[in-house]
Amino acid sequence: MATERRASGRSITKKPATAIIPGGDEKSHDLQLDTTEADGMTLTTNQGLGINDNQNSLKAGVRGPSLLEDHILREKITHFDHERIPERVVHARGSAAHGYFELYKSCAQWTKAGFLNDTTVRTPVFTRFSTVAGSRGSTDLARDVRGFAVKFYTQEGIYDLVGNNIPVFFIQDAIKFPDLVHAVKPEPHNEMPQAGSAHDTFWDFVSLMPETMHMIMWTMSDRALPRSYRMMEGFGVHTFRFINEQGESRFVKFHWKPVLGVHSVAWDEAQKISGKDSDFHRRDLWEAIEAGNYPEWELGVQIVEEKDEHKFPFDLLDPTKLIPEELVPVRRIGKMVLDRNPDNFFAETEQVAFHPAHLVPGIDFSNDPLLQGRLFSYTDTQLSRLGSANFNELPINRPLTPVRNHQRDGHMRHEIAKGQVSYDPNSLGGGCPFQSMSKERGFTSYPEPMTGEKVRERDQKFHDHFSQARLFLNSQSAPERAHLTNALRFELGKLEVAAVRNRVVGLLAYVDKRLAADVAEAFGGVVPAVDLPLNHSIPADADPNSVQPTKLKKQGVETSAALSMANTRKDSIATRCIAILADATSASEALSLKVELEKLGAVAKIIGTHLTVWKSGKHEVKVDHALMTVSSVTFDAVAVTGNALAWKKMPDARDFICDAHRHCKALAFVGDARELFEPLGISGDAPGVVHGGAVKEVFTGFRKAIAEHRHWEREADPLNGSTDPQDQP
C-alpha cells in the first residue's frame, strides 16, 4: 500500500497506480515508464506521447500551409477551446484554501457527529469565500454579502456548512430566490452594472419585499465591505438540528468567529481598491497563508432546546431573523485553521461543489423554507456547472471515506466498478454493499412529527420584518450608522426611477423614522408615506401594519453588542499591512520601523520612488514597492519617513497620505513633517495621527493606533463636510 498526495492534497492510502487494459487484467504503470517520463519532465500529449517540438505546427514546407494531420496541434487547441465551464450562477467570484478543524471539547451531549465528539481528530477542510452577485472576474471589493462555505472531510463522509458572512438572508422562501438574484444581477438588457446592487432592478425588488429590510441593514453596513476574508464572521444562517446518541434533538445555529476580529474598509476605499487591485481579498488570503499567517476562526453554536422552540418573538425557521446572543449565547466548540493554498485554482476552487444536504449523522435540517429549497438547488446546479452526475468523483469533492453503491456510468465516470452486480438487493454479489446495520454509522432523519394541510403560506410570526432590522440599526456605533446611512444614500442616489427610490425611503421609515429622514436628506428631505406591499404569499387576513415592531424589547433586547464591529478585538496588529514611505535619507529609520512592526506580527513594506536597494551602515534596505505601483488603500496604516518637502511635491505621495487620512487609518510621521501634513489638511492632534522626531518617539502611539483599526472620528459627513458627530446622520 502506498500513500498518495491527491490534487486536493489530503493524504489517502491506496494501492499502487494501476491501469485497466481493456479485456485484460490490471497492469502496473510502473512497469511501462522509462526514466525520462518517470522524472516528470517530458512534455507529452494527453495520450502520453512525447512531444519534440512545442513551438512549430506541422507544415508543408517552412512557408507552407499547416497540415490537418497535425494531431498534436489539434489536440492542444481542442482542449483549449473547451477550457471554460459555466461559472456559478451566484457566488461565481471566490477564493479558497485548505486547512483543518479541531474540536475543543466533545459535543456528544448535543450531537453524535463524530467530528464534533472526538477531540483527538483533526478534520481536513476546504473553505471557499465568495461574493454573490459578480461574475468570476469581478472585483473582490463590491458591496455584497460574502459566501463562507466549509467542506469538512470527516470520517463519516462529507459535511458542508454553506453559509454567509451575514447571519440572515433577504428572503424567507426559496421560491423567491430566482427573482432576488435576477434583480441584483446586471440588468438583462444591457448587462450593467457588474457586481453591484446600486441599480433600479435590485431596489425595485426590495421596495416591494419588506422582508428584505433586515438583510438590507446588514448589506448597507460595512459588513458588506470586509477588510479581509480572514477578518469576517461566518454564519450557517438557517436553524439546523443537532441529534445526539439518544436520539434527542436540539436546534442549532452555527457561527464562525475570526480570531483576528471583524474589520471592514471604508466605501470610498473599497471603490478605489477595486481599481488598484481587484484581487485584493484573494491576494490577501493567498499571501497570508504563504507567509505562514494562517487565518483562524472559532466555530460557535447557539443551542435551543426543543421545548423552547416557540419562546422567541420570531420564528426559528425564519431565515430573516437571528437569535440575539443576549438570548442564547454562542458557545465556541472548536477552531478552523487554513494553512495551505490550493495547488490549482480550477481543479479545486472552481470545481469544489458544496451542498447544504451533504450531512453527517448527528446533524439534520430544520423546516426553514429557504433551506428546504436549497436542498434541491445545489445538486442541480452542479449538473449544469460541472456537467456530470459524477462531480462527486473530482478529487476536491471526494470524501475520505469509501464510496460504495450501485450508481453507475454517466459522463466522465472515474471509478471502474468491478463485477456483475449493480443493483440492490442482490445475492450474486453476496448482498454487497449492505445497508448500514448500525444506526450510529448510517444517517437517520430526525423523526419529527408532521401534520398540517398543504398550503402556500407562512406562519404569522414571519410577518414582522422590522424589529430585527431596528435591533441591528440600534446596535451600531455612530460611525457605523453614518456609514449605513451614506450607503443607502449612495445606492438610492444611483437609481434612475424616482418612484423606486421613494418606495424604499418610505419602507425605511418602518425600520426607523430618523434613518429614513437622514437618507431622504440626500434627495430633497421628503419621506414618502408608503403602504406596506402585500404580496400573494401573505394571508389575506394578515395586516403587516399591526405587527408589533418592539417585540424584542419585551425580551430585554434593544441592542446587541455582537452586531457591532465597534466591539470587536482591537488589541493586535498581527498580519496588518503597513506602508512605510521612505527615501535614501531615511533608509535606516524605515528599516528599524519595519523590524519593530514585524516583531509584533505585522507585515511592513518599504515604499520608495524607485525600486532599489539602499545601504544603511552594514545593512541593505530593499524597497519593496515603487510608489507608482501601489496605493495606500491596500494598506492598513502608513508611516512617512524621509524628506517631507520632497514628498509634498509628489502627487502620488500626497494621494497616498491623503487617502490614508480620509480612510481614517493610523498615520505616523517620523521627523519634522508638519510642513507636509498640515497643508494636506491633516491635524497633528487628530485621533490616530502620531508624529515626532524619531522612530522610538512615534512607535508606541503608532502601534496602538493601528490596533484600533480605524479612527472614524476623523471622518467628514459627505453631505455637509462636518466632522462634528452632532451633524452626522
Ligand code: HDE
Ligand atoms: Fe446558495 N447557491 N442559494 N445560499 N450559496 C449557490 O450553488 C441557492 C443561500 C451559498 O463557494 C449555488 O454551487 C438557493 C443562502 C454559498 O461554491 C446555487 C438559495 C446562503 C454559495 C445556490 C440560496 C447561501 C452558494 C450556485 C435560496 C447562506 C457558494 C453555485 C433557496 C446560508 C458555495 C453552487 C461555493 C451557491 C442556490 C440561498 C450560501 C445555485 C436556491 C441563504 C456560500 O445552488
